Amino acid sequence: MVDRSSTQPLLPEEVYERALAVGRRAAGVSGPNPPVGCLIVRDGDVLAEGATGPVGAAHAEVEALRHAGGAAAGATAVVTLEPCAHHGRTPPCTDALRDAGVAAVHLLVRDPDPTAAGGVARLAAAGIDVVDVGALRPDLHARAADDLRGFLTRVRDGRPHLTLKLAQTVDGVTVPPAGAYLTGTAARSHVHRLRARSDAVLVGGATLRADDPRLDVRHGAGTDGSGTSPRPVIVSASGDVPTSARAVRAGTLVVVGPDPHPERDAALAARGATVVRVPAADDGSGLDATAVVRCLLEHRVLTVLAEPGPRLARALLTADLVDAVEVHVAGGAAGGQVRPALPELADVVRVGADVDVVRADADLILRRARGGAVAASGLQEVA
Ligand SMILES: NC(=O)c1ccc[n+]([C@@H]2O[C@H](COP(=O)([O-])OP(=O)(O)OC[C@H]3O[C@@H](n4cnc5c(N)ncnc54)[C@H](OP(=O)(O)O)[C@@H]3O)[C@@H](O)[C@H]2O)c1
Structure with missing residues (x-):
C-alpha cells in the first residue's frame, strides 16, 4: 500500500x-x-x-x-x-x-x-x-x-524544464546602454542564484555579440553547494559566434543551423565548445526553438535558465517552451532602447492570484510558473 x-x-x-x-x-x-x-x-x-x-x-x-x-x-x-x-x-x-x-x-x-x-x-x-x-x-x-523539475518535464514533454528571465524598465526599455544594467544588485544576485540551480544558461547570438556575457555564477551564489556551474548555451541561426566571446569555453554548447561550417566548428571546438545542429524554423525567424531546447537533453541538460533578449524570448514563448517566467521590472529608468513589446509575455504574466510579486530593493520581480505554483517550479525566495 x-x-x-x-x-x-x-x-x-x-x-x-x-x-x-x-x-x-x-x-x-x-x-x-x-x-x-x-x-x-x-x-x-x-x-x-x-x-x-x-x-x-x-x-x-x-x-x-x-x-x-x-x-x-x-x-x-x-x-x-x-x-x-x-x-x-x-x-x-x-x-x-x-x-x-x-x-x-x-x-x-x-x-x-x-x-x-x-x-x-x-x-x-x-x-x-x-x-x-x-x-x-x-x-x-x-x-x-x-x-526534479527537469526530469518531470522531460517525462511529460520530452524536453528540459525552462525558466525564462527578462528585465525591463517601467518604461519598457529592454536594451540597456553599453556597460550598464537595467536592474540593481539584489535582482542580479537573484539571477545568479537561479543560474546556480540550473544545468544551462541560454542566450541568443545577438546578446552574445552585444553584451559578451560571462554566463557564469557570481555574487556568491552557488557557494552553498547548490548545483554545479551551468553550461552556457548560445543559440545562433547565422552561426556568427565569436570564438573570443567570454561564454565560449569548455562545456559551452553552441546551437546552430543545419548547414556545415567546418572552419568555424573547428575554432569553437578548439575552445572546448560543442557545436550542435538543429533545423531552421519554418517561419524564417531563426532556428526551430523546440528543437533547440529538446537537443539539450542529449547533453545532460535537464534545467535551463534562458536569459535572452526579446526576439529569442518571443520564439520560446510562442513555441510554448516556457515553464516558469520571471520579469524583473527596474524601479528606475536606465536609458537605452525600447525593443519590440512582447504581447506573448502579457498572456503568461498577468498580475493576479498566480503571479508572485517580490521586491528586490528598488526593483520588482514578477514570477509565474506553469500551473501557477511558484514553489513547485524552480523559483525560490529572493534574499
Ligand atoms: N532585458 C533583458 O532581459 C535582456 C536580456 C538579454 C539581452 N538583452 C539585450 O537584448 C539585445 C538583443 O536582443 P535580441 O532579442 O536580438 O536577443 P537574443 O537573445 O540574442 O535573440 C536573438 C538571436 O537569437 C538567435 N536565434 C536563433 N533562433 C531564433 C529564433 N527562432 N528567433 C529569434 N532569435 C533566434 C539569433 O542569433 P544570430 O543572430 O546569431 O542568428 C538572434 O539574433 C541585446 O542588445 C541585449 O543587450 C536584454
Whole structure:
C-alpha cells in the first residue's frame, strides 16, 4: 500500500532535508536521469548516502546501499524519487533494496515515467513497508519536485524544464546602454542564484555579440553547494559566434543551423565548445526553438535558465517552451532602447492570484510558473 503505515512514523525533519541536499549534488551530473538522493537510516542515524551518478553509473539507491554494506539489512531507505522498477542501463533499484534486506522505504515524489514506474507496488510485493512521505507532506513533495523539475518535464514533454528571465524598465526599455544594467544588485544576485540551480544558461547570438556575457555564477551564489556551474548555451541561426566571446569555453554548447561550417566548428571546438545542429524554423525567424531546447537533453541538460533578449524570448514563448517566467521590472529608468513589446509575455504574466510579486530593493520581480505554483517550479525566495 502507498500509505503511511501505522508501524512507520515519519522520520525527523532533518533526515528528509539531508536526502534533498544529497539529491541536489547530482544536479547537472545525472541528466537525462533524475538527480535523486538516497539515505540509509537506522534509528534516526544516517548510515550511508548516495546520489545518482552519470548515465550508466549507479542510481542513488545502489550507491547508498554500496556504502551501507550489510548494515542496510533491516534499515530504512529514504529516497527523493520512487525507486525504479525496470531494467534500463542498470538493474531495478527496487530489487537492489529488496536484496539488501531493507525493511522500509520513504519516498518524496512518485515516478511518472511509465517505463520506470511501479516501484511502490514492487517494493510492497517484496514485503517492504512503503511510506509516501510526499502525500503526507506537500511542502516536502513540492521541494523535491522542484529539484526534479527537469526530469518531470522531460517525462511529460520530452524536453528540459525552462525558466525564462527578462528585465525591463517601467518604461519598457529592454536594451540597456553599453556597460550598464537595467536592474540593481539584489535582482542580479537573484539571477545568479537561479543560474546556480540550473544545468544551462541560454542566450541568443545577438546578446552574445552585444553584451559578451560571462554566463557564469557570481555574487556568491552557488557557494552553498547548490548545483554545479551551468553550461552556457548560445543559440545562433547565422552561426556568427565569436570564438573570443567570454561564454565560449569548455562545456559551452553552441546551437546552430543545419548547414556545415567546418572552419568555424573547428575554432569553437578548439575552445572546448560543442557545436550542435538543429533545423531552421519554418517561419524564417531563426532556428526551430523546440528543437533547440529538446537537443539539450542529449547533453545532460535537464534545467535551463534562458536569459535572452526579446526576439529569442518571443520564439520560446510562442513555441510554448516556457515553464516558469520571471520579469524583473527596474524601479528606475536606465536609458537605452525600447525593443519590440512582447504581447506573448502579457498572456503568461498577468498580475493576479498566480503571479508572485517580490521586491528586490528598488526593483520588482514578477514570477509565474506553469500551473501557477511558484514553489513547485524552480523559483525560490529572493534574499
Ligand atoms: N532585458 C533583458 O532581459 C535582456 C536580456 C538579454 C539581452 N538583452 C539585450 O537584448 C539585445 C538583443 O536582443 P535580441 O532579442 O536580438 O536577443 P537574443 O537573445 O540574442 O535573440 C536573438 C538571436 O537569437 C538567435 N536565434 C536563433 N533562433 C531564433 C529564433 N527562432 N528567433 C529569434 N532569435 C533566434 C539569433 O542569433 P544570430 O543572430 O546569431 O542568428 C538572434 O539574433 C541585446 O542588445 C541585449 O543587450 C536584454
